[in-house]
Amino acid sequence: MSDIRPLTPRECLDLLASQSIGRLAYSESALPAIRPVNYFLHNGDVIVRTSRGGSLAKLTKEVVAFEVDSVDPDTRTGWSVVVVGKVRPVSDIEELVALADPLRRPWADGERAHFLRVPIEIISGRRLELSADPKLSVAT
Numbered sequence: 001m002s003d004i005r006p007l008t009p010r011e012c013l014d015l016l017a018s019q020s021i022g023r024l025a026y027s028e029s030a031l032p033a034i035r036p037v038n039y040f041l042h043n044g045d046v047i048v049r050t051s052r053g054g055s056l057a058k059l060t061k062e063v064v065a066f067e068v069d070s071v072d073p074d075t076r077t078g079w080s081v082v083v084v085g086k087v088r089p090v091s092d093i094e095e096l097v098a099l100a101d102p103l104r105r106p107w108a109d110g111e112r113a114h115f116l117r118v119p120i121e122i123i124s125g126r127r128l129e130l131s132a133d134p135k136l137s138v139a140t
Contacts (some may be wrong), residue, residue, distance in 0.1 A: 002076055007125035012081045015068070015125065017041050022068035024048060024118075026087070028055055039066070046083055046118040047090070057114045059087045066118050081125035083118060090115040 007015070025034045035056065037048045046066050050056040064087045071078030 002128050003131050004126055004128050007079065007081065007127055009123055011127075012123045012125040013041075013120075015070075015079055015081050016046070016083070016123075019068045019070065022046075022066055024056065025065040025067065026056075026059055026062055039068075042117075044120060046085070046120065048116045048118065050114050050116060052114045054114075056116060057089075059116060060089060062087055064118060075130065077128050077130060079125060079127040081123065083120050084122040085119040086121065087116050087118050090117050 020038055020040065022037060022039050023034050024037050025032065027033065033055070037050070037056070039046050039048050041047070048056065063084065066083040066085070067080060069078060069080040
């Protein structure tokens with residue numbers, strides 16, 4: 001059996017920093033949209049690199065959710081972290097130069113010179129872990 005426990009904000013930030021693929025949830029044409037994206041943390045914000053003409057580039061001040069997770073199907077354990085913030089494009093030239101580090105290349109081909117910032121206004125997470133109670137464990 002497994003237990004679900006909430007994560008502390010520090011645990012959430014550590015897990016968020018440990019991954020590079022997440023999901024950005026936003027509204028597109030009044031419908032919910034979720035896109036997998038490469039991301040990294042910079043100065044406490046989630047940074048997403050995208051193309052200038054894509055649907056994500058149209059996001060300027062919308063409230064979005066960003067989710068990252070990891071699961072282990074063998075043990076049926078895992079975790080999920082969700083960030084909520086008001087997305088905005090990065091426009092400062094010096095910051096754009098710093099963010100364009102070639103070591104942070106996105107997986108998708110093509111030009112990805114547009115950067116979006118999601119400030120972490122709300123962060124929460126949960127971990128699904130094996131129960132510590134041996135009476136709840138399934139014998140194998």
